[in-house]
Amino acid sequence: MSDVKKPILLVAACALVDTDNRILLAQRPEGKSLAGLWEFPGGKVEAGETPEETLVRELEEELGIKTKVACLAPLTFASHTYETFHLLMPLYICRRYEGIPQGREGQAIKWVKAKALREYPMPPADEPLIPVLQDLL
Numbered sequence: 501m502s503d504v505k506k507p508i509l510l511v512a513a514c515a516l517v518d519t520d521n522r523i524l525l526a527q528r529p530e531g532k533s534l535a536g537l538w539e540f541p542g543g544k545v546e547a548g549e550t551p552e553e554t555l556v557r558e559l560e561e562e563l564g565i566k567t568k569v570a571c572l573a574p575l576t577f578a579s580h581t582y583e584t585f586h587l588l589m590p591l592y593i594c595r596r597y598e599g600i601p602q603g604r605e606g607q608a609i610k611w612v613k614a615k616a617l618r619e620y621p622m623p624p625a626d627e628p629l630i631p632v633l634q635d636l637l
């Protein structure tokens with residue numbers, strides 16, 4: 501164990517699920533950390549926000565869809581140590597939203613069946629989330 505404590509980073513993420521039970525993944529753009537990997541939409545919880553408020557904001561910013569806090573159900577969470585921080589990431593599930601998701605920040609997006617999730621390389625923190633989604637969907 502290192503002596504230097506890593507800060508905890510709180511990130512809210514969402515498994516957006518469509519009527520065919522597919523999950524939306526977004527590809528991290530070039531230039532960002534973990535570029536090219538597929539992730540759940542979401543982002544850092546900013547000061548003064550609840551994780552649910554973060555997601556409502558991020559889903560609109562990143563995908564152009566509208567949802568509500570009441571449409572977000574907690575599913576599971578990731579807890580993973582990266583080099584410079586420890587990620588704590590609640591994963592919500594959302595089936596009710598308005599609009600058609602689009603990669604508004606230039607990111608590729610893809611609707612993926614739960615059983616095909618492993619075909620899309622994801623950040624290491626996301627690995628343990630896959631079986632939870634596969635059991636559910």
Ligand SMILES: Nc1nc2c([nH]c(=O)n2[C@@H]2O[C@H](COP(=O)(O)OP(=O)(O)OP(=O)(O)O)[C@@H](O)[C@H]2O)c(=O)[nH]1
Binds near residue numbers: 543624
């Ligand atoms: N949204 C999201 N973030 C994830 C997932 N898995 C995972 O490790 N993360 C990490 O959580 C952080 C999310 O922050 P963010 O999306 O707001 O940040 P960012 O990419 O703009 O900034 P960064 O390039 O500084 O990491 C990133 O460090 C990202 O690598 C995931 O499934 N969804």
